[in-house]
Amino acid sequence: MGQTLILTGNQTAALAARLCRVQVIAAYPITPQSKIPEVLSEYVEKGELAAEFVRVESEHSAMGVCISASLVGARVFTATAANGLAYMHEQLHWAAGARLPIVMPVTNRGLGAPWTILNDMQDSISQRDTGWMQFYCLNNQEIVDQVILAYRVAEQLLVPVMVCFDGFRLSHTMMPVEIPSQEEVDAFLPPYQLPYTISADSPVNINPVVMTDPLPDPDGRLAPSYMGFRRRLQETHESALSCISELGRAFGETFGRSYEDSLYRYRNDDADFLFVTMGSLSSEASDTADLLRDEGIKAGVIGVRVFRPFPDRALAEAVSNARGVAVVEKAISYGYEGALATEMKAALFSHNGSNPTVGNYIVGLGGKDVKPSDLLEAAHETMDNVQKDRMQRHPRWLGSGI
Numbered sequence: 001m002g003q004t005l006i007l008t009g010n011q012t013a014a015l016a017a018r019l020c021r022v023q024v025i026a027a028y029p030i031t032p033q034s035k036i037p038e039v040l041s042e043y044v045e046k047g048e049l050a051a052e053f054v055r056v057e058s059e060h061s062a063m064g065v066c067i068s069a070s071l072v073g074a075r076v077f078t079a080t081a082a083n084g085l086a087y088m089h090e091q092l093h094w095a096a097g098a099r100l101p102i103v104m105p106v107t108n109r110g111l112g113a114p115w116t117i118l119n120d121m122q123d124s125i126s127q128r129d130t131g132w133m134q135f136y137c138l139n140n141q142e143i144v145d146q147v148i149l150a151y152r153v154a155e156q157l158l159v160p161v162m163v164c165f166d167g168f169r170l171s172h173t174m175m176p177v178e179i180p181s182q183e184e185v186d187a188f189l190p191p192y193q194l195p196y197t198i199s200a201d202s203p204v205n206i207n208p209v210v211m212t213d214p215l216p217d218p219d220g221r222l223a224p225s226y227m228g229f230r231r232r233l234q235e236t237h238e239s240a241l242s243c244i245s246e247l248g249r250a251f252g253e254t255f256g257r258s259y260e261d262s263l264y265r266y267r268n269d270d271a272d273f274l275f276v277t278m279g280s281l282s283s284e285a286s287d288t289a290d291l292l293r294d295e296g297i298k299a300g301v302i303g304v305r306v307f308r309p310f311p312d313r314a315l316a317e318a319v320s321n322a323r324g325v326a327v328v329e330k331a332i333s334y335g336y337e338g339a340l341a342t343e344m345k346a347a348l349f350s351h352n353g354s355n356p357t358v359g360n361y362i363v364g365l366g367g368k369d370v371k372p373s374d375l376l377e378a379a380h381e382t383m384d385n386v387q388k389d390r391m392q393r394h395p396r397w398l399g400s401g402i
Contacts, residue, residue: 009170014039016147026065032167059084063091082109096131101154118367264303271300312347
């Protein structure tokens, strides 16, 4: 049996990596994730984790070490945030293109300039097109669970995964966390097995230059072109939601907490109004939904746990019976609106159910506190738009001040 501990999000992520028996850790410190490699280095130093701890000079190099180690069959781990994640950008494409099952917590933090060390989701949202899957955590319990689940998913599909959680709001906040036993994790997550053999007697060419059209390999079989590799990665993402659901259900059977659903749902069954959001905002939105219920507004929450691959059908169905939806997010795609709002509108269009009135609200950038009054304002404005049959043309910024 496991145990319940009071842990910060960073301590939880490090402990999850230890439970997953990672073999190579490449680390470069950046606030607010620095404590993750610090804790892991203590595990290695004390002999509590049999892993190679590689100290590097940059985040770019950290991902380079992870790529190299994963290519030869190691279970690898790193963590980063903000400008460190941006510095990895080139290597993120390499990791996904090489189909490497790397798992990386991202402690979400605003990007410079101007500098901030505080939370928003601009960093990971800006990397959504690199080919990595992205999981978002509601609380510290989900951090340990999602890291363990991410390794199982990544190693089955051969696609890397970011496990994203809010900097400071989760990374530095202590919460009770149910920690599974090592035996339970070992039963759920067997050792990683390379899908190919590395041997001096049977050499393989990894990540060669490819051409516009397929060419025969040394055995005469046609090898994919560059576009063929890209298509295969997309097809894996398209089929990944069913795999994530299946493994999330298996996770529940093992540990008692199911992640079969890619969405967090709160009081949504009879809701006329819904908040749609991600990360720890789902908790704040749930509290506000209770306040709205006290006002007589049937309010609920849909929290997106899996942003890539995007759960389009599930999300479209989840909001289809609501009259008004406020998409509240800590990121902006400059020149248009928040990425989550765009994705949800596309899902509604593609699946052509009933179309609720949708408002997009940008909150919390650079750690700005999201107050209940902000969320209540978003809800009241959205429902007013429902009554007046009026659509919001531009995202609204709440609590931004000057």
